[in-house]
Structures are given as C-alpha cells and as structure tokens.
Amino acid sequence: xxxxxxxxxxxxxxxxxxxxxxxxxxxxxxxxxxxxxxxxxxxxxxxxxxxxxxxxxxxxxxxxxxxxxxxxxxxxxxxxxxxxxxxxxxxxxxxxxxxxxxxxxxxxxxxxxxxxxxxxxxxxxxxxxxxxxxxxxxxxxxxxxxxxxxxxxxxxxxxxxxxxxxxxxxxxxxxxxxxxxxxxxxxxxxxxxxxxxxxxxxxxxxxxxxxxxxxxxxxxxxxxxxxxxxxxxxxxxxxxxxxxxxxxxxxxxxxxxxxxxxxxxxxxxxxxxxxxxxxxxxxxxxxxxxxxxxxxxxxxxxxxxxxxxxxxxxxxxxxxxxxxxxxxxxxxxxxxxxxxxxxxxxxxxxxxxxxxxxxxxxxxxxxxxxxxxxxxxxxxxxxxxxxxxxxxxxxxxxxxxxxxxxxxxxxxxxxxx
Numbered sequence: 102x103x104x105x106x107x108x109x110x111x112x113x114x115x116x117x118x119x120x121x122x123x124x125x126x127x128x129x130x131x132x133x134x135x136x137x138x139x140x141x142x143x144x145x146x147x148x149x150x151x152x153x154x155x156x157x158x159x160x161x162x163x164x165x166x167x168x169x170x171x172x173x174x175x176x177x178x179x180x181x182x183x184x185x186x187x188x189x190x191x192x193x194x195x196x197x198x199x200x201x202x203x204x205x206x207x208x209x210x211x212x213x214x215x216x217x218x219x220x221x222x223x224x225x226x227x228x229x230x231x232x233x234x235x236x237x238x239x240x241x242x243x244x245x246x247x248x249x250x251x252x253x254x255x256x257x258x259x260x261x262x263x264x265x266x267x268x269x270x271x272x273x274x275x276x277x278x279x280x281x282x283x284x285x286x287x288x289x290x291x292x293x294x295x296x297x298x299x300x301x302x303x304x305x306x307x308x309x310x311x312x313x314x315x316x317x318x319x320x321x322x323x324x325x326x327x328x329x330x331x332x333x334x335x336x337x338x339x340x341x342x343x344x345x346x347x348x349x350x351x352x353x354x355x356x357x358x359x360x361x362x363x364x365x366x367x368x369x370x371x372x373x374x375x376x377x378x379x380x381x382x383x384x385x386x387x388x389x390x391x392x393x394x395x396x397x398x399x400x401x402x403x404x405x406x407x408x409x410x411x412x413x414x415x416x417x418x419x420x421x422x423x424x425x426x427x428x429x430x431x432x433x434x435x436x437x438x439x440x441x442x443x444x445x446x447x448x449x450x451x452x453x454x455x456x457x458x459x460x461x462x463x464x465x466x467x468x469x470x471x472x473x474x475x476x477x478x479x480x481x482x483x484x485x486x487x488x489x490x491x492x493x494x495x496x497x498x499x500x501x502x503x504x505x506x507x508x509x510x511x512x513x514x515x516x517x518x
Contacts, residue, residue, distance in 0.1 A: 103279075103359065106334070107344045109318055110358045116368055118518040120237075120242045125205035129478040131250065133321035137213045138258045141324075141464035150320060153328035154340035158389070159185060159276075159313030160417045162406040165176055165320075168310055169218050172301040178307040178458040182220040184211055186227040186234070186314050191271040194313035194418040195344040198356050200234040204241035206263070209318035212255070213324065215262050217283040218310055222263050226281050229268040273444035275366035277492040279313040280446065291448045292492035315344055336362025339405035342421045346375045350380065350425040369423055380425035383514060384509075388417020389498030390437055393504040411505070430512035434505045435460075435467045452495035457458045459502050466516040476506050476513055 107114045111262050112128050125131070137146050147193060151166030172180060184207075187198045199207055214222045227235050242264050245251040272290045275281045279293035283302050302307020319341060323331045332340045339361035345368060348354045352374030365387065369375065371380040376382060382397040387404070402408045410417045410518035424433070442456035462479050465471050490496070506513055 103363055103371040105278070105358050106342050106360050107358055108317070108322055108334070109199070109206070109344060110203075110356075112206065117366055118203075120201070120203050120241075121203070122205060122241070122248060125203070125296070128383075129325075130205055130321075131209055133324035134250070135211055135256055137216055137323055138256050138260055141220060143217045143449065146168075146213060147216070149328045150217070150323060153319075153331040154338070155316065155319055155331070156339065156406065158215075158315035158319070158343065160190070160391075160415075162416065165316050168300065168312070169214070171298075172218050172308045172310060173301055174219070175416060176308060179221065180219045181304045181307055181309040182211065182215045182218055182223045183278075183282065183285065183309060183311045184225045184303060184317060185278065185311055187239075187269055187276055187277065187281070188230065188231070188314075188418075188437070189271075189276045190391060190420060192348055192389050193346060193355055193418040194348075194384065194423045195346045196233060196279055197234040198344070199314055199318055199344075201237050204238055205245075206321060207314050207318040208238075208241055208245065209263065210320035211261055212251070213320050214310070214312065214317055216260055217379065218308075220310075221261050221282040222265065224285060224304070225264065225266045226268060226275070226285060228271045232269055235266060235268060236459060240459050242312045243432065262452060272446070273440075274446045277494070280492065281311060289446075291446045292490075294491060299477065314515070318517045334350045335360050336403060336405050338407060338417065343416075345372075345404070345421055347421045347423065349421075349423040350377050350428075351375070351423050352377050359404070362403045362405045364401065364410070365409075365421075366401045368404060368455050373421070373423065376423070376425050378425075380427065382423060383426045383428045384420040384424045384430065384433070386420075386424075388415050390422070390440065391493075391501070392417045393500050394402065394508065396508055396513075409463050414458060425509050430505055430509040431463065431516055434502060435463045437474060437501055438463050439469075441494065445494060445498070449490035449492075449495065451489040455482055455495060456498050458482050459498065463502065466513050469516050470518055471513055471516045476510065479503070479506050480488075 147169045155165045157163040275284045275290040280290045284290040299309045356374045385395045406416045438460045442460045447453040483503040486495045486499035
C-alpha cells in the first residue's frame, strides 16, 4: 500500500507546528541558508541543484539548476529571481498550501536561489484575490527582516536581499513566465516573443529566473540532505518528491506528498481513498485542467513527467482531478473550454479564434445540437491551434478538447440533434 514520503511536508505533518519563524528554526530551519552563504559559492549552490536533478515543479519540468546556470554573469545589469506563486491552474492548490502552512521553507529557498544567481531584489508574484496566503507571506517576510535574515548583510555576510510581493489582477495567462514579467513591469499580461529568453532579457530586460514555489522549497532540502540523497528519491530523471493535490469525486481530497514515479492508480486509491459512494472512475485529469484526460484503463502508470507524457498527457502541476461515472463529459469539456476562451489574452490569432470556435462547437453538443461533422470540426480546429501561439495556452485548450472527443465519442453522440 502506497504511503506518503514527507520531505517538504515534514514540518507541516508535525503536531503543533504553526509555521512561524520560531517554529521553523526550532525544526532546523535556515541551516541550509547558513551553509550556502558561509561555506558555498553561488556556483557550487547551482552545481548542487543541478546534481540533484530537481526539475521545475510549476508544470514544464525544466531542470532548475540548468535554468539558473543559463543566466549570464557580469552583464552590468542586476539579476532577478521572480517566484510564480500565482497558482492559476484550475484544480491546483499545492503552492498556497505550502505558503499557508510553512512559508519559511519556501522563503529560505528563495533567499538561497537569489544568492546563487546574484539577485539582490526578488519578487513573489501572487494573485490579488489570494488574500490569506499573501498576508501569511508578508508576515513571514516582515519577521525575516526583523531577524536580520533579509535586508543588508544577511547572517553577517556580504549578501544583501530584499523581497517584494506583487499582487496580480487574476489573469491565468500570467502563469506563463514572460506574461508574468510583463505584468510585473506594469504592462498588460501577454507572452513575449522568444528569444530572447528571460535568462538574458527578463524583468526590465535584465537576467531573470522565474521559479515556482514548490521548486524553491526543495532547495533547502537539497542542501541539507545532499544532492545525491535527493536524487535517490523518485524515479530515473524524476528525482525528489511531489505535492499532489487530489480533488473531485474522491473520498479523501487533499494534498499528499509522494516520491516521483509513484503509481498513479495507487495515489488515487491508497491515498485518495478511491471514489465516493462506490462509484467507478470515468476520467482522470492528471495535471490540472490543461492536461489531457486519462481513461480508467490508462492510470496504472508511474506518476512522473516522462510516464505521464508517454500516456498522452502531462504531469503539469500534479493536480489530480478524479471524476466518477456520473460525470457528463460534454459538460466537463464545455466548462473547460469556456475557461480557456475567457483567459486567452487574445494576442495570437489561432488561440484567440480557436478557443472561441471550440467553445461554440462544444456548446452545440451541450445544447443537444451536435452532429458528426461538428466532432470532426473540433478535431480540425484543435489541430490548427497546436504549436501556433507564443505560449502554451492554445495547446492547453486544444489538447483536452481533442482528447475528449476521441476518448469519449459516445458521450458526444448522445447530444446529436
């Protein structure tokens, strides 16, 4: 039977732990920060993260140490570390869980990461309506300043760092790193043309790394346990653990921490408790709404970047949405495409027009006005959208729609005229 592996959540799972600075330090917090600032160079910190095999926990899975290593040195411009804490993907709630329950773990990783890339002013981008996690984070940052763990000469070294929280206006598109940077600069949140990439021309055209909350929270873990020990957790090319958020028609929804490569079916049944009321699974969305759905016979796989991609979907934000036999797939598809159409920034024609037409086509089935020609048209519109926009939103909208009509054709035929 699958059990949790509490690494990131070790403090959170401890009775009486309140996430305060005092509690965090009592639990051994800031030892990694002291090690990094007093006995490691920025280059050796980056090398340790590279050796650990840590891949970004925001969805794309790009190696974190490699991302930091791409940033140029001695450019005459400041370097920035920007944390994407917006958590806009529907079904995702792991990052705000970390911020609310153990903010100093993430902030210690943010400080270490800033040291590694030569950043002296870091930003945390979080949406305006997320009032509780933003307030929790601000309190934690204020306490770090009081403890002289932020500001000038941290821990008596020559390293200075300030952290600013930036409240976004609630645009899903700002989860894309370049759109986030545009918003941070006070502009409309739209993806940029790449290249140049943020590593060389990011915030205010300066070298920038954009990292996710969970990615940064792993950094103190890596320095404390060592990159080799961290790499032993998980599966090949998928080291460490993941916070998995399970929601839907499940007995035990919530956040669970498992080693990368744990069996997806076991996560659902052993940790999530299986389906409510003895129902059968109808659809599993493995990585947030932008990931392609999996049928029940497709979920007996390793839950890591590579295995889920091989199954035709993506790990994404590790947000498992598990839905039962009573789910109306057409209604699910319609709710999904309405969201993506609303959140498209409209900059790229295939995405702007494609999400509009997909919404109209799926709505026809929703209104019992479908036919085989409209199923074929959904496939054609989706095919036109793949790889034709500046960011992945077009693909994220088209992929699930194509998968729904191909995996559940009988559900759409029920809604023929």
